[in-house]
Amino acid sequence: MKRHLQRRRQQILETSRRADDELDGLRSAERDPEFEEGAQNEHAQYTLAALTDVHRREIAAIDAAFDRIETGEYGACLDCEREIDPKRLHALPYALRCADCATRHERGMVTETAGPSL
Numbered sequence: 001m002k003r004h005l006q007r008r009r010q011q012i013l014e015t016s017r018r019a020d021d022e023l024d025g026l027r028s029a030e031r032d033p034e035f036e037e038g039a040q041n042e043h044a045q046y047t048l049a050a051l052t053d054v055h056r057r058e059i060a061a062i063d064a065a066f067d068r069i070e071t072g073e074y075g076a077c078l079d080c081e082r083e084i085d086p087k088r089l090h091a092l093p094y095a096l097r098c099a100d101c102a103t104r105h106e107r108g109m110v111t112e113t114a115g116p117s118l
């Protein structure tokens, strides 16, 4: 499970790095006076920045999962402390809550920024 998480973390870091590179590319392209796709470029920058934000959260969640492996709390729901469904953990290895609590948690924070359901 730890290896699985590490792999996922690595994947996210790589995707994230690629998105960062692309973002850098777009930003330097913008400084080019001959670059004419300003609006489209701005949209792409926004999309990539949002993606980077999602990646940051995912990394944070994975790090939290590592901590929980260390303390032996991994796999237990953060809210109700019941065991998280293994199928859910397989699909979302850094899930911190069982499906029920995650739904409740999300409903409770609809006003906050959206992110991956944990």
Ligand SMILES: [Zn+2]
Binding pocket: 077, 078, 079, 080, 081, 082, 097, 098, 099, 100, 101, 102
């Ligand atoms: Zn729960």
